[in-house]
Amino acid sequence: MSATFPAKPRIAIVGAGALGCYYGARLAKAGNEVHFLVRSGRAAIVARGIRVKTPAERFHLKKVLAHATAEDIGPCDLVIVSVKATANAALARILPPLIGPNTLVLTLQNGLGVEEPVAEVVGGERVLGAICFVGVTRTAPGVVTCAFPGLVMLGEFGRPAQSRTRDVAARFEAAGVKCEAQDNLEELRWKKLVWNVPFNGLAIAAGGVTTDVIMADEGLRTLVRRLMEEILEAAAKFGHAIPRSFMDLQFERTTKLGRYQPSSLIDFREGRAIELEEIWGEPVRRAKSVGVPVPRLEMLYWLIKRALAARPAGKKR
Amino acid sequence: MSATFPAKPRIAIVGAGALGCYYGARLAKAGNEVHFLVRSGRAAIVARGIRVKTPAERFHLKKVLAHATAEDIGPCDLVIVSVKATANAALARILPPLIGPNTLVLTLQNGLGVEEPVAEVVGGERVLGAICFVGVTRTAPGVVTCAFPGLVMLGEFGRPAQSRTRDVAARFEAAGVKCEAQDNLEELRWKKLVWNVPFNGLAIAAGGVTTDVIMADEGLRTLVRRLMEEILEAAAKFGHAIPRSFMDLQFERTTKLGRYQPSSLIDFREGRAIELEEIWGEPVRRAKSVGVPVPRLEMLYWLIKRALAARPAGKKR
Numbered sequence: 001m002s003a004t005f006p007a008k009p010r011i012a013i014v015g016a017g018a019l020g021c022y023y024g025a026r027l028a029k030a031g032n033e034v035h036f037l038v039r040s041g042r043a044a045i046v047a048r049g050i051r052v053k054t055p056a057e058r059f060h061l062k063k064v065l066a067h068a069t070a071e072d073i074g075p076c077d078l079v080i081v082s083v084k085a086t087a088n089a090a091l092a093r094i095l096p097p098l099i100g101p102n103t104l105v106l107t108l109q110n111g112l113g114v115e116e117p118v119a120e121v122v123g124g125e126r127v128l129g130a131i132c133f134v135g136v137t138r139t140a141p142g143v144v145t146c147a148f149p150g151l152v153m154l155g156e157f158g159r160p161a162q163s164r165t166r167d168v169a170a171r172f173e174a175a176g177v178k179c180e181a182q183d184n185l186e187e188l189r190w191k192k193l194v195w196n197v198p199f200n201g202l203a204i205a206a207g208g209v210t211t212d213v214i215m216a217d218e219g220l221r222t223l224v225r226r227l228m229e230e231i232l233e234a235a236a237k238f239g240h241a242i243p244r245s246f247m248d249l250q251f252e253r254t255t256k257l258g259r260y261q262p263s264s265l266i267d268f269r270e271g272r273a274i275e276l277e278e279i280w281g282e283p284v285r286r287a288k289s290v291g292v293p294v295p296r297l298e299m300l301y302w303l304i305k306r307a308l309a310a311r312p313a314g315k316k317r
Numbered sequence: 318m319s320a321t322f323p324a325k326p327r328i329a330i331v332g333a334g335a336l337g338c339y340y341g342a343r344l345a346k347a348g349n350e351v352h353f354l355v356r357s358g359r360a361a362i363v364a365r366g367i368r369v370k371t372p373a374e375r376f377h378l379k380k381v382l383a384h385a386t387a388e389d390i391g392p393c394d395l396v397i398v399s400v401k402a403t404a405n406a407a408l409a410r411i412l413p414p415l416i417g418p419n420t421l422v423l424t425l426q427n428g429l430g431v432e433e434p435v436a437e438v439v440g441g442e443r444v445l446g447a448i449c450f451v452g453v454t455r456t457a458p459g460v461v462t463c464a465f466p467g468l469v470m471l472g473e474f475g476r477p478a479q480s481r482t483r484d485v486a487a488r489f490e491a492a493g494v495k496c497e498a499q500d501n502l503e504e505l506r507w508k509k510l511v512w513n514v515p516f517n518g519l520a521i522a523a524g525g526v527t528t529d530v531i532m533a534d535e536g537l538r539t540l541v542r543r544l545m546e547e548i549l550e551a552a553a554k555f556g557h558a559i560p561r562s563f564m565d566l567q568f569e570r571t572t573k574l575g576r577y578q579p580s581s582l583i584d585f586r587e588g589r590a591i592e593l594e595e596i597w598g599e600p601v602r603r604a605k606s607v608g609v610p611v612p613r614l615e616m617l618y619w620l621i622k623r624a625l626a627a628r629p630a631g632k633k634r
Contacts, residue, residue, distance in 0.1 A: 107559065206623050207524070219619030226612070295543070295612040302536030303620075306523050309534065 005104070005167035008032050011074040014100045015083035016045060016066070019108050019137040022146055023080065023177060025061045030175035035073040037067045037094065041141025042066050054146040054304040064142070064199040075100030078168065080109040081118060086273035088117040093289065095121045104164065106154070108132055110196065111278025112189055112286060115157040126136035128155035128165065129185050131192050157183025190235035191242055195250045196279050197231055197297060200264035205303040208269065211260040215251075223296065224251075230294040234287035235237075268307070276305060321483035322394065322421070325349050325493055329393040332400035333362060333383070334424050335455040339415045340397065340494060342367040342378045347492035352390040352412065358458025359383050371463040381459070392417030395485065398424040398435060402537060403590035405434040410440045419479065424470070425449055427513065428595025429506055430601060432474040444474035445482065447500045448509050454583075468495035472502025483556045490578075507560055512567045513596050514548055514614060515541040517581035522620040525586065528577040532568075540613065541578035547611040551604035593621060 008031055015021045016038040028034035038045055049062040067073050070093075079098045081091070088109075090149045090305030095105065099122055105119050106128040127177045154169050156162060160183040172179035174266065182188055189264050202214050210273035254260070267274050280301035287294040325348055328340035333355040345351035355362055363388035366379040384390050387410075396415045398408070407427075412422065416439055423445040424435050436444045452465030473479060477500040484536050499505055518543065519531050531537045545564045552559050571577070584591050597618035604611040 061320050174345055200582055206620060209623075209627075219617075219622050223616055223619050226616075296616050299540055299543075299613050302534075302540050303523060305536050306526075306534050310524055310526075 001007075002099065005164045005171075007089070009077035009171060010075075010081045011035065012037060012078060014081045014094060014098075015039070015071075015087075015164040016041065016142070017082060017084075017162075018144050019132060019134070020082035021050050021138060021144045022052060022136045022153075023082070023108075023140060023172070023175075025059070025064075025144075026175040026177055027171065028064070028172075029059060029193055030060055032171065033065075034128075034174070035067055035076065037070055037073060038066045038068070044141035048142060050142040050170070052146065054149055060288075065311070070094045070097040073098060076103055078095065078171075079103060079105045081105065081109065084273050085109045085111065085114050085275050085278045088114075091117060092121050099126075102126075104128055106130055106167065109275070109278065110192070110195065111275045112168075112282040114278055115185075119157060124157055128154060129189075130154045131188050131229075134157055147271070149178065153180050153182050153185075153188050155182045155188060156233075157185065160184070168315050170299065186238070187235070187240040187242070190231065190238070190240050193235075193279065193281075193283055194228050194231050194242065194246060197252070197283065197300070199254065200262040201227070201280060201300045203262040203265035203302055204268050204307050208265060210265075211254050211257050211262065214252060221313045227296050227300065230287070230292070230297045231283065234283060234290070234294060236290045237290040237292050239287070242262070248298050250291065261307075262265055268311075271311060274304070274308060276301070276308060279310060280304060320479070322419075322481045324395035327392075328352065329387070329390050329396045330356060330552060331398045331411060331415075332404070333394060334399060335356065335453045335461050336449060336451070336459045337397070337399035338367050338455060338459060339369060339448075339451070339453045340399070340425075340469075340489070340492075342369050342376070342381075342437070342461075343383070344488065345494040347379055349488065349492070350382075352384055352393065354387055355383045355385070355451075358514065359385060361458035362510075363460060367459040368463055369463065371466055371476035373466075374460060381462060387411045387414040390415060391528075393420055395488075396398060396420060396422045398422065398426065400594045401590050402428060402431050402434075402595045404424045405431075406534055406553065409438050412553070413522065416443075421445055421485065423447055423485065426592070426595065427509070428592045429599040431595055432502075436474060441474055445471060445485065446470045446474055446506070447536075448502075448505050449494075468497065470497050470499050470502075470505050472499045472505060474502065477501070500559070503555070504552070504559070504596060505555040507555070507557050507600075510552075510596065511545050511548050512571070512598055513579075513581075514600065515544040515615070516571065517579040518544070518597060518617045518621055520579040521585050521591075521624050522617055524555065525582060526580075527575050528571050528579065532569070532571060544613050544617065547604070547609070547614045548600065551600060551607070551609045551611060554607040554609050555603070585624070585628075590605065591621070591625060593625060597621060603620075 013020045013036045016036050024034050032204050045066045049064050051060050075085045115127050115129045133150035133154045136146040138144050161181040165181040169179040169181040264274050284298045330337045330353045333353050341351050366381050368377050375540050422439050432446045448470045450467035453463040455461050478498040486496040487496040532559045540558045549559050581591050589604040601615045
């Protein structure tokens, strides 16, 4: 694992959803050898490539290396896991053929406890994680619109950033994706929960509402703050001192979003999988494991779980 | 207030909903002089009377004394308030003409803090309250079906039962309504909340579900217990020692109910008023006033409040 990370790495993108298509296409366009492992919509991507639209540009990646199996791809320098955490059971089968002696595996998944399932398959020492602050939607197979390019915060699983972390970040930067190597991935994940837990959660549990509705409702707005406080208290017990001013920042940021539909609400409405365990379940379990009561967070978890169970068959979790 | 309560009292029923029609018709059938103050549907009740269907019998009260104003009724021995607590603002206007020197005013309303608005108008010393364990629905003006006759628990506002309390209970019993005079009305109200808060509340907040769904969902079932524990803890601070076995009893009872639609859910779905403040808001405020944290109860209160706000205009509480 001490080899230098190559300047033009061989990259596998596991999953061709919005994130996979967007980052994969950018990395390919920058000259990297990018292989996509695509479960559904592969024929369309092979035939028509990947089209990306951003506020600044449009581009068309005509020739896409799209594969049906990991064996067809073989070992890579970097494997980017961009399937939802809810599909993680398949990783034990998908990842091994992609791993060589120096392969790094980067998961872009949301929530807490998403590096662990990857580490179980490939070993923790090659695992990286990233938090993607980005607004990107897939409108058809291989067709993505990026409304908000944002940035990627990249870190090592259980370790501070290393030279290889900065190397990977540099490849993203070279591909036109703002990317920062960070020393404390775990803390970043807790910080992202400060927004995701209340807003993604209440958007679903309060009957399908946008963030402006939550902000305008006195009870829900107070509840958001109480949920944030529970997250902060739990994070603090794990050594992550998130200042209370970070909560205020979230409120300010959310006010500016206006009538915003959190991604989990979109997924919920469209019958897609939701990271129930990673965003709500795992934080509850971790908080309880260190004796921090999180009654509202747990209640929210149960209500979302119930809402998911009530969706039509085949659309659950 | 020391006069003996008459054997055949003159009674005013304020409100001709399910409870008002049912108890009023029973009391009239038993030979009491019962006057109904009816806001809507009066013509139908005058023309066709009140029809009652119970598991054991059917009866038709043909001649109903239905009035449009309290002035038309005048002073009574007993005034039964059977409008929803959400209509309490009108009591200051409705009650005074019905009050004589020895008039008792009995409120059948649900929740906490329902005697106080009556006491503000007529003075606390003449106020009684009752908790009605009954399943009765109004299908049309003056037409009620009683699926479960149950019983009425009757008490004094802030005092133990007196001889007059037992007198009133006896009038109910004579009219075929099982009725017990109780020494601690306030404690009874907390006990009723042990069921009403979680089941009526989650039926609405969990997306419109019947009790069997709540009981079958592990998260919701656990949440019911946590909510009950919060109620018990708050009640205990007010000197009401409700044993934990009372919770188990509620679970047993609810299992037997099967696919039961709590009354608040029916009201919610039909766009009718819901006792948001009496069942959820007031317990939160009282618990906080004595330093008992009730995070789940408060969250439930906010979620129901939001659900009510989301109903179409004109249906809001």
